[in-house]
Amino acid sequence: MHDRALTAAELDAFAAEIDAVRARTVAALGQKDADYIRGVVKTVRVLGLTGRALLLGGAIGAAWLPAILVPAWLGGVLLLALSKIIENMELAHNVIHGQYDWMRDPSLNGKTYEWDIVATSENWRKTHNHQHHTWTNVRGMDDDVGYGLLRVFPEQRWKRFHLAQPLIAVIFAILFEWGVALQELRLGRWLAGKMTTQKLKEDFSPVGRKMVRQVFKDYILFPALAGPFFLPVLLGAVAANVLRNLWTYTIIFCGHFTADAQTFSKESVIGESRGHWYVRQVRGSSNLSGGPWIDFMSGNLSHQIEHHLFPDVPANRYAAMAVEVREICRRYGVHYNTGSLPKQFGEVIWRILRYALPVERTVRVGAQAAA
Amino acid sequence: MLSRLSFAAQTLASPPVLEFWAGQINKSWSFERSLARVVARHDASADAVTLILRPNRKWRGFEPGQHVNLTVEVDGRRLTRSYSPSKAEGRRGCIEITVKNVPGGSVSTHVCRRINVGDVVELGQAYGEMRVADPEGRAVTGPRLFLAAGSGITPLMAMTRELAARGMPEPVTLYYWCRTRAETCFASELRALAQRFTNFQVHFMLTREAALCDDEREGRIGTVMPAARTADRVFACGPSGFVASARELLAAKVHSFVAESFSPPAIEPGDTGTVRITLARSGRTLEVARGKPLLVALEEHGETPAYGCRMGICNTCACPKSSGATKHLRTGDIDVEPISALRLCVNGASSDLVIEL
Numbered sequence: 001m002h003d004r005a006l007t008a009a010e011l012d013a014f015a016a017e018i019d020a021v022r023a024r025t026v027a028a029l030g031q032k033d034a035d036y037i038r039g040v041v042k043t044v045r046v047l048g049l050t051g052r053a054l055l056l057g058g059a060i061g062a063a064w065l066p067a068i069l070v071p072a073w074l075g076g077v078l079l080l081a082l083s084k085i086i087e088n089m090e091l092a093h094n095v096i097h098g099q100y101d102w103m104r105d106p107s108l109n110g111k112t113y114e115w116d117i118v119a120t121s122e123n124w125r126k127t128h129n130h131q132h133h134t135w136t137n138v139r140g141m142d143d144d145v146g147y148g149l150l151r152v153f154p155e156q157r158w159k160r161f162h163l164a165q166p167l168i169a170v171i172f173a174i175l176f177e178w179g180v181a182l183q184e185l186r187l188g189r190w191l192a193g194k195m196t197t198q199k200l201k202e203d204f205s206p207v208g209r210k211m212v213r214q215v216f217k218d219y220i221l222f223p224a225l226a227g228p229f230f231l232p233v234l235l236g237a238v239a240a241n242v243l244r245n246l247w248t249y250t251i252i253f254c255g256h257f258t259a260d261a262q263t264f265s266k267e268s269v270i271g272e273s274r275g276h277w278y279v280r281q282v283r284g285s286s287n288l289s290g291g292p293w294i295d296f297m298s299g300n301l302s303h304q305i306e307h308h309l310f311p312d313v314p315a316n317r318y319a320a321m322a323v324e325v326r327e328i329c330r331r332y333g334v335h336y337n338t339g340s341l342p343k344q345f346g347e348v349i350w351r352i353l354r355y356a357l358p359v360e361r362t363v364r365v366g367a368q369a370a371a
Numbered sequence: 372m373l374s375r376l377s378f379a380a381q382t383l384a385s386p387p388v389l390e391f392w393a394g395q396i397n398k399s400w401s402f403e404r405s406l407a408r409v410v411a412r413h414d415a416s417a418d419a420v421t422l423i424l425r426p427n428r429k430w431r432g433f434e435p436g437q438h439v440n441l442t443v444e445v446d447g448r449r450l451t452r453s454y455s456p457s458k459a460e461g462r463r464g465c466i467e468i469t470v471k472n473v474p475g476g477s478v479s480t481h482v483c484r485r486i487n488v489g490d491v492v493e494l495g496q497a498y499g500e501m502r503v504a505d506p507e508g509r510a511v512t513g514p515r516l517f518l519a520a521g522s523g524i525t526p527l528m529a530m531t532r533e534l535a536a537r538g539m540p541e542p543v544t545l546y547y548w549c550r551t552r553a554e555t556c557f558a559s560e561l562r563a564l565a566q567r568f569t570n571f572q573v574h575f576m577l578t579r580e581a582a583l584c585d586d587e588r589e590g591r592i593g594t595v596m597p598a599a600r601t602a603d604r605v606f607a608c609g610p611s612g613f614v615a616s617a618r619e620l621l622a623a624k625v626h627s628f629v630a631e632s633f634s635p636p637a638i639e640p641g642d643t644g645t646v647r648i649t650l651a652r653s654g655r656t657l658e659v660a661r662g663k664p665l666l667v668a669l670e671e672h673g674e675t676p677a678y679g680c681r682m683g684i685c686n687t688c689a690c691p692k693s694s695g696a697t698k699h700l701r702t703g704d705i706d707v708e709p710i711s712a713l714r715l716c717v718n719g720a721s722s723d724l725v726i727e728l
Contacts, residue, residue: 023702034447045391098686101712104449106404107387109711110686114387130679130687217385277682311684 011275051079055236059229080240089299123184137284176245255304258286259347281308287338398491405429417553433497435529440495455526520609539568666715683717695724
């Protein structure tokens with residue numbers, strides 16, 4: 001950590017350099033980026049269809065040739081999970097940010113795209129695009145700080161409930177898509193009596209419809225196509241969704257809960273300048289090193305820092321932008337938090353375990369950013 | 372049968388998935404969008420190309436003289452322009468559009484240079500008041516005077532062909548302005564029609580070249596006055612200035628005057644003055660200061676558009692813009708294209724706008 005407080009002039013200069021990286025990239029957007037995202041769509045569709053065909057074919061075909069059941073099931077689960085992971089991360093998350101709105105393709109419109117997950121895109125646009133991205137890691141404003149469930153920073157108030165969080169974190173990981181779906185409902189506020197039941201019902205209605213649609217599609221209609229051999233198909237669909245949940249949870253937790261990621265107080269963001277906003281995005285985010293495969297499979301959240309600086313720039317550009325951003329951060333002495341997936345996720349696990357206990361501080365000091 | 376199959380498919384898979392596979396099987400297949408395949412192309416003049424298009428089942432047809440929006444993808448971006456189609460001769464269910472290559476025009480250049488037979492374009496539903504029948508669909512009789520300038524010929528050509536197909540039941544006179552003879556479209560077809568029908572006359576009006584043939588004349592509208600009769604139904608199509616002149620010269624003297632004009636939005640330099648913003652959904656029209664963030668401007672008029680970060684990152688306030696020029700207030704970039712997601716918080720108006728609110 002080499003963080004130091006930047007002067008107002010330095011913050012302005014920092015913002016100008018980050019803006020320049022953005023302007024250069026946006027000016028170069030074109031056919032290559034359009035072809036890229038359409039290639040992603042195709043990958044998602046082909047993997048999804050092949051995975052579902054393997055699950056169905058294996059289940060039905062096993063009646064005659066039992067040996068194919070296990071390999072077809074494993075292959076089907078893996079392909080369907082890959083399809084869902086790529087759809088959620090590299091396609092939907094990026095499209096919903098409006099990254100490809102410049103193409104004006106109605107099927108890639110950030111305001112209308114609906115993703116293959118129980119959470120609604122509409123709620124995601126609110127909690128994620130607005131609250132999380134504007135108020136990144138600001139305690140009390142960014143619901144993604146521990147998702148109102150886990151204590152991952154010493155500044156969060158400890159409650160006895162947190163003692164169970166090592167177990168809760170695992171359950172949350174397995175059911176991650178349901179957690180994301182319920183996040184916007186703010187059940188905690190309702191339980192505490194701060195929200196009327198009527199309001200909760202209104203808020204739940206679109207979420208409930210999406211849940212029913214997803215459950216019907218994956219767990220009723222799809223297995224039903226196999227007739228009496230529905231069971232392996234149903235289990236395969238559950239397994240694929242759980243695999244997707246575990247992977248997305250792992251990647252997303254690495255984005256803001258690593259050892260060096262910082263949180264900020266509400267007071268520190270009052271009247272913040274553009275430069276200060278940029279610096280907060282860098283200090284609150286952490287990248288994953290590892291190259292093109294981890295970039296693709298994480299939906300480029302391996303470039304979480306760049307994603308927070310440029311949430312509406314096509315994510316396939318982050319890798320190239322990262323080279324410049326890292327160099328700018330080095331010159332201004334802003335810590336650029338990156339590491340391998342095992343290292344970063346190890347740090348996340350450490351935070352979940354450590355802050356389950358009523359400890360106030362880690363060994364490292366200065367988790368508060370210079371305001 | 373097809374609709375049953377489509378219903379069964381839509382129960383089994385979500386619309387975007389079906390849309391993807393339909394497009395994979397055949398680029399012009401779609402459950403939702405009206406698309407058209409280019410089945411032929413030929414040069415219409417020295418700088419214009421005619422495309423023959425076969426629309427899919429989603430397209431609801433047109434009346435000659437109406438316009439359609441044609442959308443093509445240029446360097447990854449979908450761009451839309453209006454054209455006036457005609458029925459394609461000898462090909463049932465096909466339409467033809469003629470696109471004049473405008474120097475520096477990204478769509479016309481793309482169509483003239485890049486679009487080939489087999490390519491698929493998006494075709495909007497037909498609109499517009501320029502048509503042979505009256506708005507209620509009743510046949511209209513009486514002499515017609517057609518005034519066309521440049522690519523404004525296309526709706527009038529479509530109406531001329533339609534009337535020719537009906538045996539030219541009433542007199543039609545066409546004045547067609549172009550800069551030079553080489554830029555004139557449909558010349559041989561128009562001359563053939565004039566030979567065939569005594570009821571039909573065509574005058575080629577040249578503004579930058581000397582007249583040579585009997586049916587050619589020189590001079591702009593205003594310097595040469597088309598001979599109009601009080602019974603004439605006048606249809607004029609061309610750039611805004613041309614249509615304004617025609618209206619001034621003739622509108623009060625004839626039976627009826629229908630006109631359509633096309634011109635890019637007028638962008639005045641600087642951030643001073645006001646512009647008119649039309650909210651297409653509510654029908655409200657507001658007068659707002661040029662260059663002020665649209666979100667702020669709308670709120671000052673009592674509108675309550677959805678918003679989030681107010682700094683151009685969260686996309687919450689984005690709404691479609693159907694026409695007009697906007698300026699990105701941080702980068703200074705001007706955008707004149709219709710777009711699907713205009714961020715109200717970081718864009719100001721540079722011209723009159725129509726937005727989908």
